[in-house]
Amino acid sequence: MTRQRRVILEELRKLRSHPTADELYELVREQLPRISLGTVYRNLEILSQCGLIQKLELGGPQRRFDGNVAEHCHVRCTRCGRVADVAMAPPAGLDESARAASDYEIVGHRLEFVGLCPQCQAAGIRSSNDAAEVEGGSSGSEAG
Amino acid sequence: MTRQRRVILEELRKLRSHPTADELYELVREQLPRISLGTVYRNLEILSQCGLIQKLELGGPQRRFDGNVAEHCHVRCTRCGRVADVAMAPPAGLDESARAASDYEIVGHRLEFVGLCPQCQAAGIRSSNDAAEVEGGSSGSEAG
DNA sequence: TTTGATGCAAAATATTTGCAGGATA
DNA sequence: TATCCTGCAAATATTTTGCATCAAA
Numbered sequence: 001m002t003r004q005r006r007v008i009l010e011e012l013r014k015l016r017s018h019p020t021a022d023e024l025y026e027l028v029r030e031q032l033p034r035i036s037l038g039t040v041y042r043n044l045e046i047l048s049q050c051g052l053i054q055k056l057e058l059g060g061p062q063r064r065f066d067g068n069v070a071e072h073c074h075v076r077c078t079r080c081g082r083v084a085d086v087a088m089a090p091p092a093g094l095d096e097s098a099r100a101a102s103d104y105e106i107v108g109h110r111l112e113f114v115g116l117c118p119q120c121q122a123a124g125i126r127s128s129n130d131a132a133e134v135e136g137g138s139s140g141s142e143a144g
Numbered sequence: 145m146t147r148q149r150r151v152i153l154e155e156l157r158k159l160r161s162h163p164t165a166d167e168l169y170e171l172v173r174e175q176l177p178r179i180s181l182g183t184v185y186r187n188l189e190i191l192s193q194c195g196l197i198q199k200l201e202l203g204g205p206q207r208r209f210d211g212n213v214a215e216h217c218h219v220r221c222t223r224c225g226r227v228a229d230v231a232m233a234p235p236a237g238l239d240e241s242a243r244a245a246s247d248y249e250i251v252g253h254r255l256e257f258v259g260l261c262p263q264c265q266a267a268g269i270r271s272s273n274d275a276a277e278v279e280g281g282s283s284g285s286e287a288g
Numbered sequence: 289t290t291t292g293a294t295g296c297a298a299a300a301t302a303t304t305t306g307c308a309g310g311a312t313a
Numbered sequence: 314t315a316t317c318c319t320g321c322a323a324a325t326a327t328t329t330t331g332c333a334t335c336a337a338a
Contacts, residue, residue: 002312002318021303036320041303043318057203059254061328062302075248088245091235098257101232104219106259110203113242115250146293146337165328180295185328187293205303206327 005043007031012053013067018074018083020062058083058112077117079124086113149187151175156197157211162218162227164206202227202256221261223268230257 011027012019019027025040044065048055054066058076064083066074073086090111099106116124155171156163163171169184188209192199198210202220208227210218217230234255243250260268 004319034320036322038304038321039319042305045304059201073242075242075246075250077248078251084246084248086242086246086248088241091238091241094235094255095257097232097235098217098219098230102219102228102230102257102259103262104221104228104230104257104259105265106219106257107222108259109255109257111238111253111255113239113246113248113250113253115246115248115252118247121249148294178295180297182296182329183294186330189329 004028004032004035004039005047007035008040008043009047009052009067012065015067016085018056018064018066020064022062024065056083057110059114073111073113075113075115075117077120078114079116079120082117082119084117148172148176148179148183149191151179152184152187153191153196153211156209159211160229162200162208162210164208166206168209200227201254203258217255217257219257219259219261221264222258223260223264226261226263228261 007028008024011031012024021041021044022037024044025035025037028035028040044053044055047053048065051069054069056064056066056074058064058074060076060081062081068085071090073088073090074083075086076083094109094111095106098104098109151172152168155175156168165185165188166181168188169179169181172179172184188197188199191197192209195213198213200208200210200218202208202218204220204225206225212229215234217232217234218227219230220227238253238255239250242248242253
């Protein structure tokens with residue numbers, strides 16, 4: 001457990017958001033200015049293999065990471081990419097249904113909701129316009 | 145509707161598999177040897193915006209495409225990446241539950257099952273080994 | 289003919305990796 | 314001290330884009 005690995009883990013656990021590797025890199029850099037993006041990627045991989053964090057493969061081009069390893073659902077904003085938790089019980093019986101309907105050996109599923117985050121809802125009401133102004137924004141990983 | 149676009153659409157509709165852009169490119173090249181990968185990407189984008197095909201953003205690094213635009217579930221093989229349809233009714237009421245549990249404006253969800261395809265199950269039984277030998281394979285887009 | 293699409297190649301984006309030097313247990 | 318990790322930079326993989334030419338409606 002190196003200093004870098006510890007700081008990465010601590011920072012991720014502080015967040016209720018679900019940062020990309022790059023967003024976490026920027027954050028960690030405030031404490032370790034000489035850390036490299038490669039190190040962040042390497043440690044996120046190791047930490048998720050140890051089960052200390054969760055690697056999220058949601059829609060959108062980037063992987064995201066979650067310091068909360070309990071099983072729970074996520075919503076992703078189609079406009080700004082922000083990801084949040086959904087406080088609902090993961091639906092039961094889904095895997096069983098799929099097992100009955102497929103010749104694959106089902107081991108689980110990935111469920112992701114998509115929609116508009118509160119910020120983008122507000123922006124959409126103010127200007128029923130395009131997404132451009134929001135797309136360029138923070139991508140939803142401010143510290144909690 | 146150019147020749148290229150038509151061939152891309154026809155080839156995709158012929159498949160029960162869910163090819164990546166690159167896999168489809170190789171297939172279309174048999175009929176249009178001078179087509180470029182960029183054209184394939186551009187047309188897949190246009191066709192999915194017209195609602196003629198479906199763009200799938202599943203786990204794994206690559207986007208996949210589906211000539212069947214009806215709503216249905218998919219399974220992805222964690223070992224070889226192959227994607228297949230699951231003949232089950234999409235679960236009802238999911239979005240309503242999420243709406244009650246989130247401040248996002250939920251517009252839908254993405255549900256993907258993960259598991260082992262029949263081929264990888266067989267391979268796993270023969271050699272309860274690593275995935276290396278299979279990973280290098282066809283990635284599951286043979287014509288059907 | 290006009291408009292939009294193509295092929296090519298380079299750019300952009302996200303992630304991984306080789307290597308020499310450095311920090312950790 | 315031995316080992317694993319780091320920083321750096323280059324490589325990889327996937328997708329997008331600029332541009333001159335070409336084809337479709």
